[in-house]
Amino acid sequence: MxxxxxxxxxxxxxxxxxxxxxxxxxxxxxxxxxxxxxxxxxxxxxxxxxxxxxxxxxxxxxxxxxxxxxxxxxxxxxxxxxxxxxxxxxxxxxxxxxxxxxxxxxxxxxxxxxxxxxxxxxxxxxxxxxxxxxxxxxxxxxxxxxxxxxxxxxxxxxxxxxxxxxxxxxxxxxxxxxxxxxxxxxxxxxxxxxxxxxxxxxxxxADAAYGYSKGWRFELEQADVFHVMATTRHDTVVTRWSIDHPVHDLFPACPDRSGSAVPAATGPMAHGSTTGPEWRSALAPARPATLGHRPPKRSLTEEISYYIAYCPAGTTLDELIRVAGSRxxxxxxxxxxxxxxxxxxxxxxxxxxxxxxxxxxxxxxxxxxxxxxxxxxxxxxxxxxxxxxxxxxxxxxx
Structure with missing residues (x-):
């Protein structure tokens, strides 16, 4: 506190x-x-x-x-x-x-x-x-x-x-x-x-001004430093479908969590791609929301903020939300x-x-x-x- x-x-x-x-x-x-x-x-x-x-x-x-x-x-x-x-x-x-x-x-x-x-x-x-x-x-x-x-x-x-x-x-x-x-x-x-x-x-x-840097994210991954970085919709990530896939195109393919938003300081988040059995690079779109508030379904059509996470396989969604909300x-x-x-x-x-x-x-x-x-x-x-x-x-x- x-x-x-x-x-x-x-x-x-x-x-x-x-x-x-x-x-x-x-x-x-x-x-x-x-x-x-x-x-x-x-x-x-x-x-x-x-x-x-x-x-x-x-x-x-x-x-x-x-x-x-x-x-x-x-x-x-x-x-x-x-x-x-x-x-x-x-x-x-x-x-x-x-x-x-x-x-x-x-x-x-x-x-x-x-x-x-x-x-x-x-x-x-x-x-x-x-x-x-x-x-x-x-x-x-x-x-x-x-x-x-x-x-x-x-x-x-x-x-x-x-x-x-x-x-x-x-x-x-x-x-x-x-x-x-x-x-x-x-x-x-x-x-x-x-x-x-x-x-x-x-x-x-960090926020998108820092999280958008692929070079920094790569450096953190090489050092096995877990992170949840805000980024922009114009960022790209490596997925099972392609190299440098636009982040904003992945959100419609993410599991629909509109009916089960997780109450947290940053609102609902959704997983994206995974790489490897031990580590993964998880894509997590989110929106700001009041603690404990469940945003209505229509909020998913509003502006979305994006996060890219590097974390141990098996990391829970709640944990990613906690880290993102810490910012x-x-x-x-x-x-x-x-x-x-x-x-x-x-x-x-x-x-x-x-x-x-x-x-x-x-x-x-x-x-x-x-x-x-x-x-x-x-x-x-x-x-x-x-x-x-x-x-x-x-x-x-x-």
């Missing part, structure tokens, strides 16, 4: 989250060479969680008891520290407390509306946050959904208008070695990193991280500064997610009746 810590008073005990935030901070405090940045990083995260109307350099400094924002600005822009190393420590914290082999790794991007032209990566481009073309920065993120939803990776997208102008890049702190990468390439790198770092997850999912969790994750942890409230223009802010905001969000998961576990233990059996769970490794 999404964490709401300040709103609603669910975790009203300030000492509770302050203590947990200190535990997160202890994970990466050794990444700083001096005491000032160590304390500034903790103060920065405390300010991001605090119920402040605005979260900028001045308000965060005031919350920390500083005379001015200089220490905050030094932390984000001038002091030497590696945000990727800190992120590694935050990810270890997330895995320790929320790790789940059935977790879903989600890839998506979000926009940050900006003024001016000096902030790294800014230009007029489509922003899903605004729902239109705006002057903005775009960040590609990877959250994980397991016992909680929290962000575990981030990259700032740099359009060619930036990477083709190296002088402009240098002024924003972007090294000459940082070349243009598509968002799909960033997504590939994030999943590779998660695999390399042994982040536990069972599935990957919507990222919107709630973004909303919570922005609303509760100041993910979108930053005053930095440099490339490193953006990644530093995002890393500390993600650390704060991870802290709140862990607290929320712990609270839910406690509530469940208090309300669930005691088990009459002491035998191991069927899912146990024992």
């Amino acid at each position: 999404v964490v709401y810590v300040v709103m609603g008073g669910e975790l009203a005990d300030v000492t509770l989250w302050a203590g947990e935030l200190g535990a997160v901070h202890e994970r990466f405090v050794h990444r700083f060479n001096r005491e000032e940045p160590r304390q500034s990083a903790l103060a920065y995260m405390r300010g991001l969680i605090a119920p402040l109307e605005r979260k900028n350099g001045w308000t965060l400094a005031e919350e920390a008891g500083h005379a001015g924002p200089d220490r905050i600005h030094r932390l984000l822009n001038r002091i030497e520290w590696d945000a990727d190393e800190v992120l590694d420590d935050v990810r270890d914290y997330v895995v320790e407390h929320l790790g789940d082999r059935d977790a879903v790794l989600i890839i998506d991007d979000t926009g940050f509306l900006k003024k001016g032209i000096r902030s790294a990566g800014v230009q007029r481009q489509y922003s899903g946050t605004a729902g239109r073309t705006e002057n903005s920065q775009i960040g590609v993120f990877s959250p994980t959904r397991s016992r909680g939803r929290t962000l575990i990776d981030r990259r700032l997208y740099l359009p060619t208008s930036w990477t083709d102008d190296r002088e402009r890049c240098r002024q924003a702190g972007i090294k000459d070695t940082v070349a243009f990468e598509t968002k799909v390439a960033m997504a590939k790198a994030m999943v590779r990193r998660a695999i390399h770092d042994r982040i536990p997850f069972g599935w990957v999912t 919507w969790a990222i919107e709630e994750c973004f909303q919570t991280a922005k609303g509760e942890c100041g993910l979108d409230e930053y005053q930095v223009r440099r490339y490193d500064g953006w990644h530093r802010h995002m890393t500390l905001a993600m650390a704060a969000h991870a802290c709140l997610t862990v607290l929320r998961a712990r609270q839910l576990d406690t509530h469940k233990a208090e309300t669930d009746p005691p088990s009459s059996s002491t035998s191991a769970s069927p899912r146990s490794d024992a």
Whole structure:
């Protein structure tokens, strides 16, 4: 579930989250060479969680008891520290407390509306946050959904208008070695990193902007990474009938499930072709629907969204629906991280500064997610009746 810590008073005990935030901070405090940045990083995260109307350099400094924002600005822009190393420590914290082999790794991007032209990566481009073309920065993120939803990776997208102008890049702190990468390439790198770092997850999912990439889907299949990817009706797949068969032509041939729609966050889905006895590439058309709602038969004539899945033979339709529906969790994750942890409230223009802010905001969000998961576990233990059996769970490794 999404964490709401300040709103609603669910975790009203300030000492509770302050203590947990200190535990997160202890994970990466050794990444700083001096005491000032160590304390500034903790103060920065405390300010991001605090119920402040605005979260900028001045308000965060005031919350920390500083005379001015200089220490905050030094932390984000001038002091030497590696945000990727800190992120590694935050990810270890997330895995320790929320790790789940059935977790879903989600890839998506979000926009940050900006003024001016000096902030790294800014230009007029489509922003899903605004729902239109705006002057903005775009960040590609990877959250994980397991016992909680929290962000575990981030990259700032740099359009060619930036990477083709190296002088402009240098002024924003972007090294000459940082070349243009598509968002799909960033997504590939994030999943590779998660695999390399042994982040536990069972599935990957993404919207059609990423799922349409045959190259990425093939890479995931070669690595035996199960996935459910949204795609477009113009995509093609290999079937028993032909190579590169149009996806939209397969839907009429799918079993008619109009009378037995499965209640789920994404609505009814239908299987397509299979390949091989052990693995299959399953085609799964779907439409958005309210949880628990059974769309009427006539809804099947409306616009359809398509998903392509790579999964073990025998995977149930309900499981595919669960994974596809997990993708919507990222919107709630973004909303919570922005609303509760100041993910979108930053005053930095440099490339490193953006990644530093995002890393500390993600650390704060991870802290709140862990607290929320712990609270839910406690509530469940208090309300669930005691088990009459002491035998191991069927899912146990024992």
